[in-house]
Amino acid sequence: xxxxxxxxxxxxxxxxxxxxxxxxxxxxxxxxxxxxxxxxxxxxxxxxxxxxxxxxxxxxxxxxxxxxxxxxxxxxxxxxxxxxxxxxxxxxxxxxxxxxxxxxxxxxxxxxxxxxxxxxxxxxxxxxxxxxxxxxxxxxxxxxxxxxxxxxxxxxxxxxxxxxxxxxxxxxxxxxxxxxxxxxxxxxxxxxxxxxxxxxxxxxxxxxxxxxxxxxxxxxxxxxxxxxxxxxxxxxxxxxxxxxxxxxxxxxxxxxxxxxxxxxxxxxxxxxxxxxxxxxxxxxxxxxxxxxxxxxxxxxxxxxxxxxxxxxxxxxxxxxxxxxxxxxxxxxxxxxxxxxxxxxxxxxxxxxxxxxxxxxxxxxxxxxxxxxxxxxxxxxxxxxxxxxxxxxxxxxxxxxxxxxxxxxxxxxxxxxxxxxxxxxxxxxxxx
Numbered sequence: 001x002x003x004x005x006x007x008x009x010x011x012x013x014x015x016x017x018x019x020x021x022x023x024x025x026x027x028x029x030x031x032x033x034x035x036x037x038x039x040x041x042x043x044x045x046x047x048x049x050x051x052x053x054x055x056x057x058x059x060x061x062x063x064x065x066x067x068x069x070x071x072x073x074x075x076x077x078x079x080x081x082x083x084x085x086x087x088x089x090x091x092x093x094x095x096x097x098x099x100x101x102x103x104x105x106x107x108x109x110x111x112x113x114x115x116x117x118x119x120x121x122x123x124x125x126x127x128x129x130x131x132x133x134x135x136x137x138x139x140x141x142x143x144x145x146x147x148x149x150x151x152x153x154x155x156x157x158x159x160x161x162x163x164x165x166x167x168x169x170x171x172x173x174x175x176x177x178x179x180x181x182x183x184x185x186x187x188x189x190x191x192x193x194x195x196x197x198x199x200x201x202x203x204x205x206x207x208x209x210x211x212x213x214x215x216x217x218x219x220x221x222x223x224x225x226x227x228x229x230x231x232x233x234x235x236x237x238x239x240x241x242x243x244x245x246x247x248x249x250x251x252x253x254x255x256x257x258x259x260x261x262x263x264x265x266x267x268x269x270x271x272x273x274x275x276x277x278x279x280x281x282x283x284x285x286x287x288x289x290x291x292x293x294x295x296x297x298x299x300x301x302x303x304x305x306x307x308x309x310x311x312x313x314x315x316x317x318x319x320x321x322x323x324x325x326x327x328x329x330x331x332x333x334x335x336x337x338x339x340x341x342x343x344x345x346x347x348x349x350x351x352x353x354x355x356x357x358x359x360x361x362x363x364x365x366x367x368x369x370x371x372x373x374x375x376x377x378x379x380x381x382x383x384x385x386x387x388x389x390x391x392x393x394x395x396x397x398x399x400x401x402x403x404x405x406x407x408x409x410x411x412x413x414x415x416x417x418x419x420x421x422x423x424x425x426x427x428x429x430x431x
Contacts, residue, residue: 005030007147010033010148012035012040012115015399016148018062022407026411033110034117039115045173046199051096057092064401065401070109145378152383155171183204187331189218190337191335191336192219192337192338198271198272202274216292218318219297220321222322224272227262233263235424235425242392260391299316303317354378365388368408404417
């Protein structure tokens, strides 16, 4: 007889890996996780030396749901003999490469994760979801009563730059893979306004004197916005704010998401100041720093001037918004730190009629993160609910809270206590 599991998780980023860690002790919940990559691979292109996380270490796989979990970051440090050095370091923010190593450590402790299995089709058969995947040993179909979709958000490339990816043109998600080739260019342009753009610009700026290249940073933002990180603003990453946001009309939620970009897409203030200090030092040492920082600018066109030996010359058609003036910018290297955008995976095509979509064609999760049309708690999403739950969707600090909701929906009981209110402020009008 074919086994029908309680759920299958598709994708193994931090969110579904956190679900695996939190469901591991639940004896009456049988789950399987499938991942197309050979290992947990969290933003490998941005593991630049010395970069740190932007959320405190407690935003790990389990701590904010279960501080006693064996899958906590602190237990990882203890098991690897690094707890006291981390304590002496006196920083809430672990190294980004350290976070990647922690995720892989946790994955090795779990026995229901299968890597190198790419899901290609999902169907509804005999009261269960049939998930077909390809991997070692060929095709296989697993069955479950529920799905948890954690496939992540693919890189977003501006229309003007699509189809140009090469050794000297890349998205930030693959920056490290292309860094050596980029540094051979006579000129490099970084496009974007968030933390990734700033980290890449800082990394390239450090070698601008020895590398001999010109470095540009182009951003649509009117200035280099710092990430808003004050404590009362952080209260918006809270259960009650998600409740408030989810209850708003869809058009108002869309307006707020545009206004909230500075809450999760800005640049760490310390990094902005560090970039300025490096620019100051380079100017003192070099006289003139071959770099340009261009705000209020959008890349509208990108053409290949030639493909001669070496890097192809690119010409960017850029528009400065406040002046409404266009200009050309020549570059050989191009790094697009232009973010990520959720797309409904093609393997769900066979069950689209069982899913809940809004008027624009986006998945429309309920408050409990379920997206099945029947409202039976059959299909849940991880980090696909920006339009309905707000800017907390990609926040690692809210992952354990979301997983606690999903687990409660799947088990019918509150395995991990779910906080209802944590803030001092009120977000809606008083009752």
